Amino acid sequence: MPDLIHNLEAVQQRIALAAHVAGRDARSIALLAVSKTFPAEDVRAAHAAGQRAFGENYVQEALTKIEVLADLRSTLEWHFIGPLQSNKTRPVAEQFDWVHSVDRLKIAQRLSEQRPETLPPLNVCLQVNISGEASKSGVGVDEAVQVAKDIAALPRLRLRGLMAIPEPAGSIDDQRVPHRRLRELFERLVGEGLELDTLSMGMSSDLEAAVLEGATIVRVGTAIFGARDYSH
Numbered sequence: 271m272p273d274l275i276h277n278l279e280a281v282q283q284r285i286a287l288a289a290h291v292a293g294r295d296a297r298s299i300a301l302l303a304v305s306k307t308f309p310a311e312d313v314r315a316a317h318a319a320g321q322r323a324f325g326e327n328y329v330q331e332a333l334t335k336i337e338v339l340a341d342l343r344s345t346l347e348w349h350f351i352g353p354l355q356s357n358k359t360r361p362v363a364e365q366f367d368w369v370h371s372v373d374r375l376k377i378a379q380r381l382s383e384q385r386p387e388t389l390p391p392l393n394v395c396l397q398v399n400i401s402g403e404a405s406k407s408g409v410g411v412d413e414a415v416q417v418a419k420d421i422a423a424l425p426r427l428r429l430r431g432l433m434a435i436p437e438p439a440g441s442i443d444d445q446r447v448p449h450r451r452l453r454e455l456f457e458r459l460v461g462e463g464l465e466l467d468t469l470s471m472g473m474s475s476d477l478e479a480a481v482l483e484g485a486t487i488v489r490v491g492t493a494i495f496g497a498r499d500y501s502h
């Protein structure tokens with residue numbers, strides 16, 4: 271899969287260049303390869319090229335891939351990044367290393383209760399509705415401080431930081447606005463005493479803006495695996 275390997279390198283170069291412009295160490299930004307809708311073989315190829323963290327949105331699809339790739343389990347990380355219904359939390363708590371899309375306390379409580387004692391605490395991010403549209407998931411900026419404190423107190427979770435999916439914007443300056451808002455909220459939470467280290471923001475079309483505003487994980491699908499086909 272020469273395209274995939276080439277794309278992976280191109281994305282890493284974009285991250286490195288943006289980090290350079292921002293005066294940041296590129297190693298402080300992790301690349302999460304979003305493999306939703308793509309076959310396990312693509313994940314295996316990316317893994318063979320050195321990629322270690324993979325993001326999935328759909329529980330059933332992810333569980334199938336995790337099983338097919340069980341032989342790689344000790345050398346890769348699975349991150350759940352999609353909308354999570356409360357009746358689907360158990361396999362996520364049992365199989366994943368991270369959940370970026372925790373958007374309410376109830377989901378966090380279930381994940382904490384269902385995280386097996388044999389595994390380390392589940393790493394989670396609180397998803398914030400940073401653009402403020404009614405249709406998007408995520409907690410509002412105003413309630414984020416309280417929800418973050420409640421999640422941080424749960425025994426089987428480790429709250430790592432914040433995640434957002436901003437509205438698409440054209441120019442890099444416009445793209446930076448919501449990312450900056452998420453970083454400011456992150457700094458406020460740290461100021462309130464929460465020990466956070468993760469800003470999960472930036473995708474194929476806006477990763478530079480996210481890196482300039484402090485992203486520590488960028489979630490990139492299309493630019494690595496190509497356009498997604500949802501027809502089957």
Ligand SMILES: *Cc1c(COP(=O)(O)O)cnc(C)c1O
Nearest residue numbers: 304351473474489490491492493
């Ligand atoms: C699909 C998805 C991505 C990747 O988006 P691309 O534009 O393909 O890079 C990132 N984050 C989330 C939450 C997603 O659902």
